Amino acid sequence: MHEFTVPPVEAAVPAGGLADIVFSRAEEAPDHVALARKGPDGRWRDVTAARFRDEVLGLAKGLVAQGVRFGDRVAIMSRTRYEWTLFDFALWTLGAQPVPVYPTSSAEQVFWMLHDAEVTACVVEHEDHAMTIGSVVDRLPRLQRLWQLDAGEGAVAELTAAGAGIDEDVVQRHRRAVTPESVATVIYTSGTTGPPKGCVLTHANFMVESDMLVGRWEPVFRSRPGDQASTLLFLPLAHVFGRMVEVAAVRGGVKLGHQPVMAAAELLPDLAAFRPSFVLAVPYVFEKILDAARRRAEREGKGAPFEKAVEVAVRHAEALEHKAFGLGPGPSAALRVQHQFFDRTVYARVREALGGRIRHAMSGGSAMDRRTGLFFAGAGVTVFEGYGLTETTAAATANPPGRVKYGTVGQPIPGTTVHIAEDGEIWLHGGQVFSGYLNAPGETAAVLNDGWLATGDLGALDEDGYLTITGRKKEILVTSGGKSVAPTALEERVRSHPLIAQCIVVGNDRPYIAALVTLDQEAVEHWLAMQGRPPLPPAELVRDPALETEIRRGVVAANTLVSQAESIRTFRILAHPFSEEHGLLTPSLKLKRRAIETAYAAEVEALYR
The missing domain is CATH 3.30.300.30 (ANL, C-terminal domain)
Known part of the structure; x- marks a missing residue:
């Protein structure tokens, strides 16, 4: 098969900008829990839609008071934290364009991005980041403002106080000027094959992407019917995957928490405390959880039973996979009995490591080993593997609920077409495909042709339209x-x-x-x-x-x-x-x-x- 399309799900035609949902949700359901924030005491506290709206509005007024206007680009250099989401939506309220910068970026990388994007202001997390900016600021004549999240009372409090005298209507006029075609952000690629390129993504790109994902996968966001869906975001917000999760959670009414460190020692306690109903992660996280469970079993002298439990989980999930595609009757009676035994003794502990409520997850960023995916499915956590790029505002394909093919990155998400060119290159078309690279028309023309994105990745479609990634052309x-x-x-x-x-x-x-x-x-x-x-x-x-x-x-x-x-x-x-x-x-x-x-x-x- 050379091409496969999944029709779009029913969704509202994109209108206005990404910040509009913050204001409409607060108006319609002011007590709805929109986010949760971890306090200095380690406890998680809910943030209602009305409070979040008020914080976004107060910060937006402060940004106006400090000279930020429609179309300005403002860099954010920080780990994943609540304030990043606050700044994103405040800047989008004004029609400004956040430019994410990885907190580990070198001074020269920072200079290149801030210079190329003509950034006029910058938000940093702490003193080290401020010093990095300071080392190149003499070469950035357009950079006029620098705010630090962890300095004194913090940038949010400082800006909110500065904007106290600004009339709310000034902010609302900015917000009403934002259209779906307005630029939402410029995200720089990771630069594996040369200098990072700035991907220009619009409000419509994010709306189409997040609304199609929510529309198709929303039923699996909850642990059980009636629960409020919640997710703990630990992916870097400087990466398009994390950014898409942020937008989809706010637009989809999913309670959003932030965790700045992906290392297991930091992440696992917060998963246990926050207890999300659904997570989006990279394969590394699932691999680390499996490895940690294996090492714990070996320390307890239960290495052999654990490996047996892994084998049973894989076989059980594979039998269910075959049944879903009409290739088999499902798990045998003997296999079901073994699976039930290990569910009590092994799999429950694996689920507990993810907080105890998760039954579904999504994985992207790199390839997940088929056996790892089968193990987690057998252990009671179905992982939907997907594929996408910065240029596609994150996911372009993902495994659908109820019909997961482990080891593949699934079918096109609704409204998207995957085409395999003669040389095996993957081409993508859909409303989430970017409009081009900033200041680089030649490089844009090299990958974008009449709305089709030539990804540089190689792959194959099977008879059911599931995509398998086989490599990169340049590698x-x-x-x-x-x-x-x-x-x-x-x-x-x-x-x-x-x-x-x-x-x-x-x-x-x-x-x-x-x-x-x-x-x-x-x-x-x-x-x-x-x-x-x-x-x-x-x-x-x-x-x-x-x-x-x-x-x-x-x-x-x-x-x-x-x-x-x-x-x-x-x-x-x-x-x-x-x-x-x-x-x-x-x-x-x-x-x-x-x-x-x-x-x-x-x-x-x-x-x-």
């Missing part, structure tokens, strides 16, 4: 023997080994395929402890024969996916992970291949001696 390796190899599937399979954190496949213009792998330090420490061995320094660890044997198992398992000519012949274990700080990962944790191969040129050469 295809060609060995010296002429064999073309898509590295992504190999890398993901290697990375699924519990001890491996990252994997990059190399072999362009080389006689065979090889790989560099990094280790999951926490998992390796646990593995050594289970063997009764003390922790090893990195230099000794990478040469440990037992560890090499274990890593080789992961490589051999990955090689079963491909032909011998495409298989990984040899690998090197690295002492340290690829990091964003060293310029080897994008802020969204994607590998910067050229940078890694340059930084580890000696190690790559050694693979071919």
